[in-house]
Amino acid sequence: MKNILVLMAHPKLEHSKVIANLLASISDLENVQITDLYERYPDFNIDVQREQETLFGADIIIWMHPLYWYAAPPLLKHWMDLVLEYNWAYGHNGIYLKGKYLFNAISTGGSPDAYSDKGHHGYPLKEFLLPYKQTANLCNMTYLPPFHVAGTHNISFHSLQKDALDFKSLILHLRDKKDLENLLKLNFLNDFNQQ
């Protein structure tokens, strides 16, 4: 069984539907650890050593957040700035994240087609996530496709339930299956069991 670390960044979780539901679906799972960044560091004063220690113990790291202005909320960026230190996460001696898996679990407001060449935002979601992908590469991690819940403004209860269940089974799959390489071929991890 692999260890999963979910780094969740939502500045107003009490108003969240999607992230809160995804989170609830995995909150009691064995070997799944959740860090609620805005709850732990309301003053942005991140305990770097503590974060690095947790990070080191994880096999799969998930950045879970809503997408604001095509990026994660500022605390997650701040976390990246501080925790992914030179000569720890990357650089000549930065070997501590090597071989781990990383992906983003994201909620967005617009419809699913908004993130496409012809859509409202002009590019597929994957292209917006390039900085995260390259961060993973620089730290010698394997970057997996994102898990994406779109249309959060008008999402139906039923559809949200389904997403939460999908997310839970994805987490279980990641935790329990040895070989994760074929997930790389997917566009979205949402489709992991359709391969």
Next chain:
Amino acid sequence: MENGFLFQAIIYLSAAVVCVPLAKKVGMGSVLGYLLAGIIIGPYIFGFIGEEGEDIMHFAEFGVVMMLFLIGLELEPSKLWKMRQMITKVGLSQVLLTTLIFFGFLYFIGTGWRQSLAISTSLALSSTAITLQSLKEKDQMNTAAGRNSFAVLLMQDIAVIPILAILPLIALAASSDVDMEQMSPISQFPGWLQTILVFGAVILIVVAGRYVIIPMLSLVAKTRLRELFVGGALLVVLGIAFLMEMVGLSPALGTFLGGVVLANSQFKHELESDLEPFKGLLLGLFFIAVGASINFGLISENALMVFAIALSVLLIKSLVLFGIGKVNKISTDQNLIFALGLSQVGEFAFVTFSFATELHIMNAKTTEIFMAVTAISMTFTPLLLLFNERLLLPYIGTKEKDDKPHDEMDETNKVILAGFSNYGSTVGRFLRANGIKATILDNDSDRVDLLRKMGFEVYYGDVTRVDLLEMAGAGEAKILISAIRNPETNYRLVSLVKKHFPNLELMVRAKDKKEAIELKELEVSHVYIQNLESAVKLGKDVLVKLGFRAHTVHVLGQNFIKYDEDSLEELVKVKHDKNAFISTMKKSIEMQENLLSFELNKRFSINDHAWDSETQRKDQEKNKE
């Protein structure tokens, strides 16, 4: 010798000390304990007391007077107004319907109307002590059953007044009773003057309450002598009682009125907690006297009848309550708790029965029987509730949670704030700005006055007394904030809360590091050293003025506070050894200095490697070589 005061006192007190805890242990409540004590020392078992029981009764009736004062204190007009709908719909209909049914029945079987009225009104009342205690124990106060029961009990408290007022009138209507009038010192005056005097006395209480009693209590409170305040409280009650006797009204009525007048004052909680023990003991004495006067010969002759009456009273009362609950759309589960919980006859019936006997409304035999009925119905309540919980409820639908939205009734605030000085007021204002209304306790009467004028709910009292905390809702509250300046008071409060309300979370202000350590040793996890943040903020601003970048200073300040808190934990661990404490204290200062100078020299704190490109630059140079 045997009849000496000391001997008597010892008999009464030891009977109470033995019987009341026993009764409580088996879940019967203190009233039954006192009754039991009376029965045991009474003529039918040990015979320690006999004739003098009557005199004791007269003395103990003062407990009833105090009880009514306290009931009056509880009845804040604004609270009553908020609950008016529930009180009238549920409470009033219960009192009227039940009285009417009992009255009709008694009258029909040929009991005289005077006796029927006295008995039926008494039977309509339920036991506040028993009902509230069981609701609280089961955490049902905020359920539909709890709120409705509370409304009924409130209405019954109010109903006590007309009942007490009516009894002498029906006695007078019996006309043979001329002594009544002669008892009053003003009876030598003509009728119209008497009426004026009576009204005058009532008005006097209302006016004096506001303009004499409250200023007097403020004055007394300023001396900060607790016993003087108790004395003042007793003086108020005795004074009103005396005034009422002068004009020939019931002292109980007068003190009730006095209580209502003072219910809105800042001294409400303090008065309550000061008079509570007196009331408790005197009422206890009263119930002992009642117990001692029960005629067991008579009851055993009529045992079957007594039990039959008790059971039918329970049945009728709960049916009426259930019906009212049904009409007011209480769900069946809740309704059963409501109806059975209030089905007993209350302790107040003992008062009205003995009062009615004195007034010759009821004959001795009837009184005996109905006192026994009352006691039996009270004894049955815990059994009935148990029966309901174990056997009835599991079969009637699923157990519902209270699903009605909470209505206007005042719920106990979840936060208690002790101490409303500058520090406490900042905490209180911040909480209130965000919709959290804390119950505030403070012991400076001037400040309490001021804050009340500004619309805060502040009560006056010594926070290190369990009964006051209890009244402020410490039993149900979630958090107690102690913003008290005085370390000793703080320490006492914390130990008290730890002992009596172990579930209450404590968040405590500490004057300095030393006090913080003492509090930590009492296992208080949330301790706030009062000037730490403000001092660091000042220091940060200085650094900025001296040219440091603001964000860097911000991080330095955060780290410094965190370091300070961590070092406190370290100090607690080693404090057991006095010498060790001093040396660590020194070491801690050294460490603080080291930390500071390290941070100053480094400019960027340990956290900020990410933005410090120095190492990367050096590495790149190395690679080039």
